[in-house]
């Protein structure tokens with residue numbers, strides 16, 4: 016059974032004079048008394064130190080070797096002690112990069128939260144991306160399309176023989192396949208007599224195409240690809256949005272970009288088709304190298320017409336097939352890999368490190384996670400905008416370019432369609448940016464004219480600023496560097512705009528307002544493009560930078576609006592609890608207005624102490640001994656009341672809370688008060704009174720009690736005096752000493 020009291024026998028730490036004491040567990044206890052009377056010696060150097068020591072003793076010897084030896088406090092016996100946590104008010108050695116979020120550990124939990132349930136969006140096009148297992152994809156497809164189709168399920172259920180027949184019919188195309196295995200594996204639709212059960216159609220069943228993308232925006236005729244597909248037994252493909260039959264003479268415009276998707280299956284979705292859907296999904300993922308498209312079909316007449324007349328000319332057939340064009344709006348892309356199927360960009364699966372600007376996986380590589388950059392400033396580069404590029408409107412280029420540079424710039428000007436002799440102020444922004452920041456991957460042809468003719472060569476263009484950076488980097492002499500520095504300025508990083516995180520990390524958003532985070536709906540993306548939501552895509556919630564820009568109150572409210580699937584709920588539950596507990600604590604102690612990314616060094620002492628409290632007691636631990644050092648200092652009375660409520664809540668959760676405090680309100684709120692004295696130093700070290708508030712007030716020995724009862728007046732000290740530093744407590748590495756600033760004078 017759990018002990019009901021903490022028993023201390025003959026504590027002798029510092030000036031304590033063989034103090035023996037019984038403290039109630041699971042209570043809010045106030046240690047009070049004049050400064051130096053021994054209250055901190057008992058609270059921190061005896062109870063907290065012993066709680067820590069026992070905790071460390073309980074660890075493995077391997078772990079212990081990193082923690083150092085802890086001295087046993089000078090005391091005969093302590094029983095009933097729990098693991099202890101101390102919350103001190105002043106700490107030196109602040110990391111200047113600390114923020115409200117990092118001190119409270121909210122930021123650490125948010126990084127885990129984003130890694131677990133954050134939705135990656137493509138950095139190229141903004142579409143949401145998730146890697147899903149085959150089972151998840153099937154579940155998602157059924158979930159997305161079954162709603163509209165449940166009415167058709169009955170039509171299906173009584174129809175299995177018909178379906179088998181259809182599948183046999185579908186198998187016809189497989190005759191082409193080379194291996195028996197393939198013909199077994201691929202139930203290929205050929206459109207004839209497929210699943211359009213009249214009843215299902217009448218009830219509005221939506222059939223879908225399962226497509227495997229094999230080419231995206233690629234130029235070419237794809238003869239080989241089509242040959243391979245035909246040999247593998249496929250009979251249809253969707254080429255540039257039109258479903259066509261795969262034939263040997265299918266010819267595409269060689270110089271145009273094409274999208275090609277293989278039709279893996281056509282089916283109407285309900286629970287009854289699960290097995291067939293599973294087969295189709297697996298095949299599609301294999302053929303589509305990890306991604307597939309589900310495209311609902313508009314009910315066209317073409318299938319029936321086709322079955323009536325087999326020998327339609329190919330052109331006519333294509334025209335009819337195009338009627339089968341899917342309702343693009345409800346198309347969804349699924350991926351078993353972490354990649355955008357539209358842009359062909361692959362991503363790393365999010366990890367907590369990805370959301371730290373100190374970690375290589377997360378930091379912006381342009382500014383090394385600093386958020387700012389010392390770089391050439393466009394506003395300083397062009398002092399006179401009426402000049403043109405070749406007369407060197409860009410001042411640090413120092414005069415017109417030489418012949419070589421000039422032919423480079425002229426090549427670029429030709430590629431972007433401008434005349435370099437246009438006054439700078441008339442050059443369009445896009446062209447200016449191209450000259451300054453380069454033309455990216457674009458291929459530029461340069462023409463070098465000489466007496467023997469024209470030599471054409473090609474390459475990319477990195478921009479004038481890149482050239483200047485290189486010159487600055489190579490400059491050794493101080494005056495040369497100083498020359499360039501006239502045109503440079505410290506400013507926000509152009510890539511991350513001060514966010515410090517790289518583009519991939521910034522493109523991970525919390526699930527909010529997206530009905531199905533597992534797949535991209537074109538319709539949603541299109542509509543969100545028309546009216547971007549507060550966080551850009553309109554699909555999901557804030558990224559971690561945006562969330563940390565919010566105040567505590569806004570962040571708390573935002574996290575309450577998460578829309579989580581049952582699975583996400585489970586994986587996010589614990590970490591969300593931690594984040595919410597801390598945010599709620601901050602709300603409770605009146606810090607709702609602080610932004611999570613507010614720098615800790617800019618906070619007042621009272622704010623700092625409370626955010627540290629939030630970090631340590633927001634976690635909702637149970638069965639812990641908390642020791643707090645004068646938490647009322649610097650608090651507005653209203654906030655002090657809220658703080659006391661939080662401490663009482665902590666107690667009610669099953670913890671023991673010891674507060675070293677002079678504050679009357681704290682004593683009134685406490686279940687038990689211990690008054691140390693009678694004087695400071697060698698005149699103290701005794702317990703003069705212990706009991707609840709009434710008992711202390713009624714005790715004539717207690718100085719505190721006399722003040723509380725009004726029998727004695729408190730003299731207001733003229734100046735607060737510093738207290739001499741005490742010797743260090745047995746050290747846990749990293750544990751900070753208390754009382755190393757100014758203690759309240761009595």
Ligand SMILES: [Zn+2]
Nearest residue numbers: 137140355358
């Ligand atoms: Zn994309």
Ligand SMILES: [Zn+2]
Nearest residue numbers: 379382508511
């Ligand atoms: Zn940056």
